[in-house]
Amino acid sequence: MAVEQLALTVLMGILLVAVAGLVSRMVDWRSYTPLGGASAIGGSGYGGGHAEKPAGIVRWFTTVDHKDIGILYGIYALVAFFWGGAAVLLMRAELAAPGFDIMEAAFYNSLLTSHGITMLFLFGTPIIAAFSNYFIPLLIGADDMAFPRINAIAFWLLPPGAILIWAGFFTAPLGLGIDPAQTSWTMYTPLSAEQANAGVDLMLLGLHLTGVSATMGAINFIATIFTERGDDVNWANLDIFSWTILTQSALILFAFPLLGSALIMLLLDRNFATTFFAVEGGSPILWQHLFWFFGHPEVYILVLPPMGLVSWILPKFSGRKLFGFKFVVYSTLAIGVLSFGVWAHHMFSTGMDPRIRASFMAVSLAIAIPSAVKTFNWITTMWNGRLRLTAPMLFCIGFISNFVIGGITGVFLAAIPVDLVLHDTYYVVGHFHYIVMGMIAFAGMGALYYWFPIVTGRMYQRTLAKWHFWLSMIGTNITFFAFLVLGYLGMPRRYATYQFDGAIAPLAQVTTLHQISTVGAFIIGIGQVVWAWNMVQSWYEGPEVEDADPWNLKDDGMFGREFQWFEAQKLAADGGEEEVATDGGGVRPDGGYRRAVRRVDDE
Amino acid sequence: MVSEPDAKTFDRETLLDLVVNAIPLGIILFFILVFALVNPFGSDPVNTAIQFSIMIVTGLALLVLTYVSGKAVSEAEDELEEQGLELSEEAGADGTAETTAPAETEDDTA
Ligand code: HEM
Ligand SMILES: [Cu+2]
Numbered sequence: 001m002a003v004e005q006l007a008l009t010v011l012m013g014i015l016l017v018a019v020a021g022l023v024s025r026m027v028d029w030r031s032y033t034p035l036g037g038a039s040a041i042g043g044s045g046y047g048g049g050h051a052e053k054p055a056g057i058v059r060w061f062t063t064v065d066h067k068d069i070g071i072l073y074g075i076y077a078l079v080a081f082f083w084g085g086a087a088v089l090l091m092r093a094e095l096a097a098p099g100f101d102i103m104e105a106a107f108y109n110s111l112l113t114s115h116g117i118t119m120l121f122l123f124g125t126p127i128i129a130a131f132s133n134y135f136i137p138l139l140i141g142a143d144d145m146a147f148p149r150i151n152a153i154a155f156w157l158l159p160p161g162a163i164l165i166w167a168g169f170f171t172a173p174l175g176l177g178i179d180p181a182q183t184s185w186t187m188y189t190p191l192s193a194e195q196a197n198a199g200v201d202l203m204l205l206g207l208h209l210t211g212v213s214a215t216m217g218a219i220n221f222i223a224t225i226f227t228e229r230g231d232d233v234n235w236a237n238l239d240i241f242s243w244t245i246l247t248q249s250a251l252i253l254f255a256f257p258l259l260g261s262a263l264i265m266l267l268l269d270r271n272f273a274t275t276f277f278a279v280e281g282g283s284p285i286l287w288q289h290l291f292w293f294f295g296h297p298e299v300y301i302l303v304l305p306p307m308g309l310v311s312w313i314l315p316k317f318s319g320r321k322l323f324g325f326k327f328v329v330y331s332t333l334a335i336g337v338l339s340f341g342v343w344a345h346h347m348f349s350t351g352m353d354p355r356i357r358a359s360f361m362a363v364s365l366a367i368a369i370p371s372a373v374k375t376f377n378w379i380t381t382m383w384n385g386r387l388r389l390t391a392p393m394l395f396c397i398g399f400i401s402n403f404v405i406g407g408i409t410g411v412f413l414a415a416i417p418v419d420l421v422l423h424d425t426y427y428v429v430g431h432f433h434y435i436v437m438g439m440i441a442f443a444g445m446g447a448l449y450y451w452f453p454i455v456t457g458r459m460y461q462r463t464l465a466k467w468h469f470w471l472s473m474i475g476t477n478i479t480f481f482a483f484l485v486l487g488y489l490g491m492p493r494r495y496a497t498y499q500f501d502g503a504i505a506p507l508a509q510v511t512t513l514h515q516i517s518t519v520g521a522f523i524i525g526i527g528q529v530v531w532a533w534n535m536v537q538s539w540y541e542g543p544e545v546e547d548a549d550p551w552n553l554k555d556d557g558m559f560g561r562e563f564q565w566f567e568a569q570k571l572a573a574d575g576g577e578e579e580v581a582t583d584g585g586g587v588r589p590d591g592g593y594r595r596a597v598r599r600v601d602d603e
Numbered sequence: 604m605v606s607e608p609d610a611k612t613f614d615r616e617t618l619l620d621l622v623v624n625a626i627p628l629g630i631i632l633f634f635i636l637v638f639a640l641v642n643p644f645g646s647d648p649v650n651t652a653i654q655f656s657i658m659i660v661t662g663l664a665l666l667v668l669t670y671v672s673g674k675a676v677s678e679a680e681d682e683l684e685e686q687g688l689e690l691s692e693e694a695g696a697d698g699t700a701e702t703t704a705p706a707e708t709e710d711d712t713a
Contacts, residue, residue, distance in 0.1 A: 366627035
């Protein structure tokens with residue numbers, strides 16, 4: 001046994017050395033310099049530094065350019081989005097009828113776990129990092145991130161993280177006895193401590209990696225926003241997206257290390273017979289406290305930057321500056337602080353002390369105010385504005401509309417008596433999906449469309465983008481409104497079937513509502529297929545953007561810093577260097593069919 | 604914007620901006636008072652202490668952060684004004700301050 005392990009370790013060591021040797025043969029590491037390169041010092045303009053990128057795939061494995069890393073994050077997040085989406089479509093298919101029809105309970109549970117963890121940790125956080133990596137340095141006039149190499153390391157921790165988290169699905173068919181975890185994303189003890197399956201350990205390790213990655217990224221953003229700002233950017237004219245990323249990074253810094261510690265304690269409980277979360281030891285409730293002390297800030301980690309994106313993009317198509325800019329800034333900071341004082345609103349029904357419970361209700365009600373303030377600011381920004389319903393704008397408006405429902409259902413849940421009735425029903429699932437799908441995914445999509453010209457140098461197909469929006473908007477509201485009603489009818493969450501006693505809940509209605517939300521989920525799915533097609537095709541053959549102002553922002557005096565950078569790049573490109581303008585890394589098929597757009601019409 | 608450099612940390616404008624965080628603070632304060640006055644579950648040294656410290660600690664943290672950030676922003680504003688630069692988010696990182704009126708954004712209620 002010991003000999004085997006020793007042999008394995010040695011083998012692993014040899015493998016690693018071999019890989020390192022191989023990589024060092026392929027690339028000349030010395031050709032890279034971290035910060036924009038020594039040559040670029042003093043230049044207020046961006047550029048230089050990353051000029052020497054190796055060609056082909058090696059570039060992507062070795063890059064420390066924040067824009068490349070942003071693209072890597074984006075692609076990673078979208079792969080995860082499709083994994084999580086496929087999982088949930090299987091689940092919704094199973095739920096189209098009351099009994100076990102197409103899968104067993106164990107597989108349903110595995111999909112549920114994978115869907116939740118994937119969407120929150122492998123899609124949500126990385127898609128935000130995609131935008132922040134690419135655009136924060138441009139928005140604040142920095143040459144790059146403060147620590148470009150740490151930036152690259154933070155990204156490269158994610159793929160192994162995903163492989164570990166999904167590992168059970170790959171190993172289950174091999175018959176090794178390593179199956180996907182069935183813990184749900186909250187990993188509540190004692191369930192998660194007592195499942196012997198090694199797939200759970202792999203998932204915990206993978207989660208740990210993604211947490212380390214997020215923390216490294218957060219430190220990098222804090223350092224960048226504090227120290228790398230351009231000369232004429234200070235706290236008074238820092239853009240709103242950077243403010244939300246700064247707040248998010250602070251939340252990550254305080255929340256994720258705690259998750260990491262809790263995960264290690266859980267691993268110890270599982271593998272080394274410690275009793276942190278055992279009934280006779282620290283108690284299972286300790287897990288819930290640790291998890292939610294991380295978990296509630298995590299939901300704001302996910303939602304604050306999308307709020308920043310919308311606050312940035314919405315004014316551009318309203319022809320007016322963001323109403324109450326500073327209200328939005330201060331309420332972002334308020335949410336950041338308050339989100340650490342509300343965690344036990346996820347635990348109202350655990351039998352905790354009623355006095356303590358009441359306090360968590362108080363702070364939870366208080367946190368709703370800064371959220372509502374933002375909503376009113378967005379609405380007022382649009383009020384009497386000159387709205388242009390482009391695809392990014394449609395997604396912003398959809399975002400606000402979904403937040404009204406998602407936010408208000410949250411306030412209801414924060415009231416203890418209401419929560420005791422609705423806890424662990426589909427109502428809760430409806431609440432947070434209005435937010436995670438209706439806001440986070442929507443803002444992400446809107447931003448993808450808004451910045452598509454900068455990243456790819458091309459324009460997407462506008463009709464397809466409209467289809468994408470309407471399918472997503474209608475699908476989201478069908479699916480998740482049905483969830484809210486199902487919750488009122490008493491449908492408990494996380495079950496693969498609903499063949500319960502008709503006295504508990506009206507079975508016929510429950511079945512119908514489940515079918516409605518299955519249909520809605522597939523509508524969302526079709527919308528995302530349209531979107532994927534649009535992105536890929538437009539990246540390769542969309543009309544090239546000729547003008548650095550594809551959104552006509554100059555007319556309203558809203559030509560943001562990132563587009564100013566884009567313009568500078570284009571001017572530089574006209575002066576000779578062809579490569580600079582399309583920093584997207586996509587290969588441009590030269591000589592192919594090329595159309596050109598100068599400006600996008602008002603829709 | 605009419606900000607005369609005065610001895611006070613915050614001018615009227617800034618105070619007005621900070622009001623937004625006074626509302627959640629007010630709600631927390633309200634509950635502190637209510638829970639102090641109405642006490643159906645009785646008192647218990649540990650639990651009552653936790654009960655109040657959750658609200659007080661979060662409230663204080665909010666107060667401190669609001670103060671610090673408000674101070675940083677209003678100092679930064681003065682700095683920009685001295686340099687004659689613009690306050691808006693869109694102001695160029697390349698130094699080309701646009702010539703639109705200084706954006707005290709919450710004032711432009713059409
Ligand atoms: C307006 C502010 C909000 C309030 C007052 C609020 C309140 C609540 C409450 C009380 C619960 C627990 C329900 C239960 O399990 O019985 C809950 C669950 C949840 N909320 Fe919110 N929420 C708010 C905003 C958000 C936001 C912005 C997000 C996401 C970005 C979010 C994501 C979630 C998630 C993921 C859960 C379910 C966690 C789980 O049990 O799996 N909430 N919310
Ligand atoms: Cu919460």
